[in-house]
Amino acid sequence: MTDTKIRLGIIGFGAEGGMYATFIRDGMVPNMEVGAICDILPDKKAGAEELGVPFYENYIDMIESGEVDAVVTCVPHYLHPEMGIAALERGVHALLEKPVGVYTKQAREVIDFAASKPQLTFGVFFNQRTNPLYVDLKSLIASGELGALRHTSWIITNWWRPQGYYDQSDWRATWGGEGGGVLVNQAPHQLDLWQWMCGVPQKCFAKLAFGFRRDIAVEDEVNALVDFGNGATGHFMTATHDLVGTDRLEMLFDKGKIVVENSKTVTITRLTAPEQAISENMSMDDVRKLFTGQLDTGALFETETTEYESVWGQQHATVMQNFAVNILDGTPLIAPGPDGINGVRLANAMHLSAWTGEEVDMVNFDEERYLTELNARIEAEGAFPARS
Incomplete structure (x- = not known):
């Protein structure tokens, strides 16, 4: 560890950029200081x-000023790769x-360019990867203790947004301005x-509702099925019109x-043996006892429950701290930039499946077909340029 501080340039000084500046100012991110602001x-x-830092209205001017060692992009999604x-x-x-980009072709451009600059650090702001809850689960799953994955389901509908939220800006909840709805705005972390x-799933089939309960062009409800290979499957559901909301994984x-x-x-x-072994070795009398509550389930499985608490801002601060020490001493990144394409591809696949009614191959994802479909919707809006 070194006492050197990385000078961070914040591009976009809204709520998010302001929050990051506050964390740094308050000492939550050792080895980092605000070098300049751009908006x-x-x-x-x-x-x-x-x-007490320089201000720029043009991000290129800030990057070339010599005042910053690194930048963070707190701007609309389409701008992330080019910046x-x-x-x-x-x-x-x-x-x-x-997201690292709105569509995979765009995301790949910055990922490929970063690969040509291995001496520079390229990260994506997935702060939930520092959440102790998910860190512990990642470690448990990777250990193999629970065996192979069979199925997973995440219902996350606690993103309720009123119509007024979408009416705040002309770019919000549009194909040309934002690139999608709940999948690109609220759910990328999940x-x-x-x-x-x-x-990473291999295939995806999805049913999306566009402007289902809000006056918007993009998706406000998602139901998707994915195939992880080897028989493992998954279901992902999210929405922005559920006032009560559910978050269950x-x-x-x-x-x-x-x-x-x-x-x-x-x-x-935790099962005491693989489920299939339990199935094969259980007598029908034990099955009867199990179904009628007479069997001691302790011989079959044990259950533990843990409550996690999070400190506001700590996850974001940890990502920035990790980013800084990677620059300074090579500590591995928690969220390397190339990882960002996985979420973009899955969101794109869900869109494409819903648009075409087809199951989408994610291993050989058709980037050009997705971009063609996206541009058709951008052109129909008539307010934003087509993408390439």
């Missing part, structure tokens, strides 16, 4: 003055907000965590089960 709105200069490339080609490290723990394995409620309460059941 297209001149009135944001007051925030830079309060921090990342601009920084990296000028020798500045890049931490991109999620799409990443799901694959981080369970593996289940992962079933050969030798146990994990249930996470509200991203806080974890119940782990």
Whole structure:
């Protein structure tokens, strides 16, 4: 560890950029300081003055100023890749907000460019990867203690957004301005965590509802089935119109089960033997006793429940700290930039499946077909340029 501080340039000084600056100012991110602020709105200069750092209205000017060692992109999704490339080609490290891009072709451009600059650090802001709950589950699953994955289901509908939320900006909830709805705005962390723990799916079939309960063009409800290979399957459901909301993740394995409620309460059941062995060796009399509550289940499985608490801001601060020490001493990144394409591909596959009514091959994902379908919707909106 070194006392050197990485000077971070914050591109976009809204709620998110302001939050990161506060964490750094308050000492939550050792080895990092705010080097400069950039925003297209001149009135944001007051925030830079309060921090005592230079202010820029053009992010290229900030990157080339010599005032920053790295940048973080707190801007609309479509801008993340081009800003990342601009920084990296000028020798500045890049931490991109999620998603790393709106579509895989775009995401690959910044990932491939970063690969040509191995001396620079390229990360994606998946702060949930530092959540102790998911860190512990990732470790448990990777250990093989519970055996192979059979099925997983994540219902996460606690993203309720009123119509007024979408009416705040012309770009919000549009194909051309935002690139999608709940899959690209609210759910990217879950799409990443799901694959981080369970593996990257090979196929996807999805039913999406577009403007289902809100006056928007993009998806506000998602139901998707995925195939992980080797017989393992998954279901992902999310929505922005459920006022009460649910957050429940289940992962079933050969030798146990994990249930996470509200991203806080974890119940782990460990079987005393693989489920199929239990099935093969159980007498019908024991089956009767099990179904009637007369069998001591302790001989079959044990269950433990753990409650996790999180400290506000600590996860974001940990990502920035990890990013800084990777630059300084090579400590491995928690969320390397190339990992960002997995969530983008899964969201794209869900869109494409819903648009075409087909199961989508994610191993050989057709990027050009997706882009053609996306551009058709952008052109129909008539408010934003087509993408390439």
